[in-house]
Amino acid sequence: MFSTRGSSSSTAIALSAFIADPTNIFRPAGTPASSIFSLSMLVLGITAAIFLVVAGILTFVLIRYRSRDSAGETEQEPAQIYGSNQIELSWTVIPILIVVMLFLATTRVIYTTEHAPRPADALDVTVIGHQFWWEYRYPKLGVVTANELHVPVSDREHPLPTYLTMSSADTDHSFWVPRLAGKMDLIPDKVNTMWIDPQRKDLYLGQCAQYCGVQHAKMLIRVYADTPEDFAAWVTHQQQPAVRDPGVAEGREVFMHNACISCHTIRGTVANGRFGPDLTHVGSRETIASASVLNNPKNLREFIDNPANFKPGALMPPMHLDSHDLDAVTAYLATLK
C-alpha cells in the first residue's frame, strides 16, 4: 500500500522528518515575513493568555461545581441565577478593548507591507502561474526562466527588494515562500504585486498554495538569493542565447523536428513556443518538473519519455520517442547550460 519513490534514502527521510523546516513561517528571512512574525507573536501571546484564563476558569468550574450527590439521593436544585448586567458588561467591554489593540497592531503591518515605499533600484520580475509550473520574466534584463527564481540578497544598508508582478495564464495559483513573505494569489486577468527581500544568501523553498488542478501538489517554488555579484553573473549568463554544441546535433534535430518546439522556447533556434517552460538554459537549473525532481540525465530522460512518471496530470504529453531519440534529446538538453 505504501511506497516511496524518488528519495535518496529512508534514513535521510526519517532524519529530515524531525529536523528539517525549510518552509517554517516562524523562521523568517525577509522583511515581510519578519513583520508578520512579530505580529504573530503578539497575537499568539494574547490568545494564549485568553486561553489560559478562560480554560482555567472552565476547568475550575467543572471540578468545583460537579454534582456530588450520589445516585438515589434527593437532589436539591442549586440557586437559580438569571444574569447580571454588570458582569455581562465587563465581559463585553474587555474583549472590545483587546480587539481594538489587536486591530491597530494588525493595520500597521498591513500598511507597512502593502504600502511600502519602493526603492528606485528595486528589481522587477514578472511571475506567471501556469498549470503546473512558474514562469519568471525579468523585463528590464531580458531574461526568461522557469521554476527557479534568482534574486539578489537585500541587506539592511542597501535594500534591494525584488518586486513580483503576478498573474496567471490559466487558473488561480498562489505564490508562497513562507520564509520570505506571506502568499499572494495569481489570478487570470488580474495583476497583483508583492515584494521579497531575502536577507541572506540561501535557497528558499515554497509551493503553489491555491488549488489549481490535478497536479497542484507538485508546483514547487525555489527562490535562490544570490550575492549581487553572483546575481549579476547569473543574469549575464541567462542573457546569452542557447549553447550550440556540435556534439549533440542529433538531439537538437530530434527536438526541432518534434512537437517540442510548439510549446518550448530555446532562444537562438526555431523553437519559440510559449506554452511550456523556456528551455534556453534548462541545463543550468538544479531541478526539473517544477522543482519536483533533480535535474540529471536519468530524470530528464524519464520526464521526456512520459511526464506523468513524475507529475501525473502534467499538461505535457508523453512524447513517444524511441530509446535512441530519447537519449539524443536528453543529451542535447543537458548541454543547454
Add this chain to the structure above:
Amino acid sequence: MATQTPVIEVHNQTAQTPRRLWLEVLHDWVTTVDHKKIGLMYIGYALVFLVIAGFEALLMRVQLAIPNNHFVSPEVFNGLFTMHGTTMVFFVGMPILFGFGNYLIPLMIGARDMAFPRLNAFSFWISAFAGILLYFSYVGGSGLDGAGSALDVGWFAYAPLTARVFSPGHSTDYWTLSLLLTGVGSIGTALNIVATIICMRCPGMKMSRLPLLPWIYLVMSGLTFVAIGPLTAAQIMLMLDRYVGSHFFDTQAGGSAVLWMHFFWIFGHPEVYILVLPAFAFANEIIPVFSRKAIFGYPAMVAASVGIGFISLGVWAHHMFTVGLGPGENTFFTLATMIISVPTGIKIFNWLATLWGGKIQFTTSMMFAVGFLFQFLIAGLTGIMLSAAPFDWQLGNSYFVVAHFHYVLVGAILFMIFSAFYYWYPKMTGRMLSEKLGKWHFWLFVIGFHLTFDFMHVPGLLGMPRRIYTYEADRGWMIWNLIISSGAVFQTVATLLFVYNMVWSYFRGPIAGPDPWDAWTLEWSVSSPPPSYNFAEIPTVASRRPLWDLKHPEDPDSDYEMGPVHPEETQKEGA
C-alpha cells in the same frame, strides 16, 4: 394548576400499534408531513452522508500519512477532498441541523406541527434528491481535463477551474444542480422555521419567553435567506457560462475570477454561522439542564446570537486576504472579523456563568458539551489569529486553516451534535442511549480528535498548503501527518461505536419515559416518542422554563424574569 401540560399518561399509542407490512411503513415515511418524521429522515439521511464523507476523509489521511505515497492517484485525491467538503457542509451539516430543528422547534414552542407541513416534506425530499445527484457524479460525470469521474474542483470551486475548458466533464454540472436544488430545500425549511416560530407559539410564550434553541434557529434561518441567494445566483451564472456562452467568470473573455470568490464567500461565511449557530442552540438547552441552573443572561444570549448573525454578513472577504484586494479592504475585513469575537465571547462567558454554582452532571451528553466548550474556545482563538490579515497571508490555505475550521466543524459542531443525540435520542425513540458505550464513544473520539486536529496546526505553520495529494519528504511534515492520520483511526472506531449504540439502544436501551433528564422545556412534557399530534391539549406557559414552574410551584421562574407580567397570565397562574 390549570395550565398544566398534558403529560405521559394521556397517550402512549406506540404500544398498541399493530405490526405493519414494511411497504406500509415505507409508504408512511415517504408520504409523511409530520415534522417529527421529517426531522428524523433529515437526521438519518445526514448520518448516511456523514459515514460516506468520513470514509472519504479516512482515505485522504491514509494517502497523506507519508510523503510521496501512491495509495490513491492525484485525480482520485482531488475528487475525495472536493466531495468530502461539499458533502459535509451541504449534506451532513445542513440536514442534520435542520433535522433537529424540525423535530424540536414545534415541540419546544408547544405547537402541533410546523407552519407548512407539506412545504416541509418538499424541502426534505428535494434536498435528499440533491445529495443523490451530487454522488451521481461518481458514476456519470468526468471532472477536470484528463481526470476521472467525480467532482474535483474543490468545494469552493474557484473560477476559472470550473470553466468548460478546464472541467470539460459533467461533474461540475452535477455539483451546480445539486447545490441549486439543496438551496431550494434550505430556503423552504428556513421559511418554515421562521413562520413556525413567529406564528405558532403556544399561549403565553412571548418572544422573551421563547427557549433559546428556537431563538437561535430563527437567526440561523434569517441567515439562510441571505446566504443561499448569492450561492444560487452564482450557480446560475456558472451554468450560463458553461452552456450559454456568457462570460461572468470566464477570465479568457474578460470575466472575473474574483467575482466568483465574492459570490461564493458572501454565501460561504454566513454558512459557517448557519452551521455553528444550531450548535450554540443545543448548548443553550443542554448545559443549563446538566448544570441544574437557568441559562445565565438570556437577553444577552439572544442579543449575541442576533449580533453574530448580522456581523457574519460583513466578514466574507477574510477568505480573500491573499487575493490582492488592497490594504483598505484587508483592514476593513480584519476589523469586522475581529469584532465578531465579542458576541462569541459573551456566549462562552455566559455558559461559564451558567456552570458556575451549578451541580454539574457528567452524562455523556454533558461530556460532549464540555468538549464543545474547550474546543470552541480554541477554534475561536485560532480564528482571531487568522483574522489578522498579515498572519493570514502566511496561514491562509495552509493546513493551519484546515485545522482551524475542523476545530469549528468537528470540535464544536459535531461534538454538540453528538451531545444533542445523547440528549434527545430518548425523546425521539423512547429509549436511552447506552451511557457505557457513550463514554467509550466520547473518550475515543476526544483522543482521535485531538491527535488529528491539534497536530494539524503544525504542518500549516511549517508551510504545508491544503489540497495537495502528496508532499515532499524534505519539508519536515511527515511526522505530523503520521500523527494526524493515526487520530483518524480513533475517530473512525468511535463513530462506528456511536452508530452501533444507536442501533442497539433502539431495541435494547432502557425505557426513557417522558422526562429522563428532569428538564424544563415543553418537549419533555409529552411522551417519548411524542404522539403525532404532539400535545393533546395546547399548553400555556408563564416563563422560559414551563416545566420548572410545574416542578417548583413555590419558586417559579416567572417571578424573576424581566419585563411586565401580563395580568391575565398572572390570573391563570393563580387559578
